[in-house]
Amino acid sequence: MTSTTHHALRTPLCDLVGVRYPIVQTGMGYVSGPELTAATSAAGGLGILAGATLTLDETRTAIRAVRERTDAPFGVNFRGDAPDVLERGELLVREGVKVASFALAPNEKVIRRLKESGLVVIPSVGARRHAEKVQAWGVDAVVVQGSEGGGHTGAVPSSILVPQVVDAVDIPVIAAGGFRDGRGLVAALAQGAVGIAMGTRFLLTSDSKVSDAVKREYLRRSVTDTVVTSVLDGIPQRVLRTEPVERLLNERAVPRLVRSLRHAVAFRRISGIPWRDMVREGLAMRRRHDLGWSQVLMAANTPMMLRASMVDGRADLGTLASGQIAGVIEDLPSCEELIQRILAEAETALGRLAGDVPSAPVSTPDRVSSSQEN
Template identity: 65%
Template sequence: MIPAGWTPRTAFTELVGCRYPIVQTGMGYVAGARLAAATSNAGGLGIIAAATMSVERMTAAIRSVKDRTGAPFGVNIRSDADDARERVEVMIREGVRVASFALAPRRELIARLKDAGVVTMPSVGARRHAEKVAAWGVDAVIVQGGEGGGHTGPVPTTLLLPQVVDAVDVPVVAAGGFFDGRGLVAALAYGAAGVAMGTRFLLTSDSTVGEEVKKLYLGASDTLVTTRVDGVPHRVLRTPFVESLERGGRLRGLARAVANGARFKKISGLTWPEMIREGRRMRHGRDLTWAQVLQAANTPMLLRAAMVDGRADLGVMAAGQVVSVIDDLPSCEELIARIMAEAHDALSVLPATDNDH
């Protein structure tokens, strides 16, 4: 019999210090201070998506979370950014518990964070990537299967997760296709130390995404993986705008990328030489063509159009396949409490093992 109020203690909860093995992922223009603090206050691990923020805004967001909660939280940054080292120093100075990375962090960043007692946790989409960063000394990994939103790979979570669990000796957090307590139990059974969710936390009352955009998510039934956003596979909601991107020619896409690059330059404050240097790093670190690097400017601008400006007709909405089974907007506290109750119920109905027969 599973006791009421059951709380699983896993290698991840022990490492990070959160109550429940549930992570809210760092979604650009979505995971700000309010959502991260609400998640951490509810017992999960909230993560600020700082890759789309300036260093000053990132610092302000960290301090805002600290004002709202005493629970551990994380910050997600791009390890290939020009100012990655500066951002790391801010996280250390501000006492951030977890440093999260969308790409493999550089070895020197891992070493600096570990020396300061900050947990390092990159996201990976392949077993070989997990093996590489584990050998470099990261503390944990988030492994995302193909069901997940945003940049994703072709291997489903049910195949990728056990491969990674068997390959590395650090806690593995499973992402891609999770939204309830049954999924949490399944992930733990596979050997994961927790689950990470993006779309499910986006669709909460604590998310700052506009209500009209949330309605589009709640009414959605389909996603697609497109390379027309930034040249690499990206899972988004199927919308008329995305379908127009799919129909558009290559030259039209590159022209849009140039225009978006200019807009991103204005908003970010980067100079053209800084953007070119950043493009070179992206090309080297991710094995991209120059056309793909140019298209990468589309990502922040097209996400911003939908998530900040509310213009779904002019932007894209990253979404995992779970969007088709989500139909409500609970608070983070209500969501996490529900997931844990569902996990308890899922375990309670499993057949008992009779050691005598």
């Protein structure tokens, strides 16, 4: 931490996970690879490696790839209901990873085992009751995502949800959904959070390995160009309103199920997950989210359609998980540039609140046009 950083920006999150700044890059499937994770952590934030779409061996390789790039702390995200969740936790311990991140929180028994191994357990939630439940199970902190966030999301905006959860629990709360700059960081701290977590903003950096064509698709969008839908996997998620999404929204049930079955077969082949484990995960999803069998089958859509866009660069074939914040993101800085900009903006905002600097809007770069990027 630099000597000029405001003391308010040194929060309990920094001490909990050993980072310099209270800024988290979320574990986005097919996006948060070793390069982005390492760049975030090296810049002083907490990078989260996306492990949910990787096999155990691939996760080990990715962890070591991060280690080759930085010795700063980072975390790994994986599914709490994965059949090998404890084995993955043991892998983190062996590889010296401190933080286990979850989009779907594990059960109480798994959380207890992970904590006994020395891991810091931080799940993401979208409702107060879920935060209260995982606190009772012993997690160390919680990422609270408001409805503005991309991917699977709830219905309550961050401005209401974050202070509601802060008032309900005694563990550190990290605010997510709708954050991109230092003003948002200061606002989150004012609401009682210990930091912010960002996905879309980190996806749109020069350190992100997502293709330039896909990044341009995000940059040209407005704040009204996303939609929350359950047609992908039965659970509401926010994505950019693209042609593939429009087709899915208007698709009849039978063709949708046929496509879902095809995606399930493809996902099994790519992931290497045995059919019995996929069935077990499907049963867990059905119980957790009260899904019908057709919705469980649809669950293979999300990883396959994300892979098409984020790995293959085919925005015309896949889906683009996105927070509404994409509509006001205007450039592609490095993670280092982004984090330093956020800190400078936060310092300015704190100075205005203290009366140390005159009130003025925070300047942002002009939106990058497609021609400028080429």
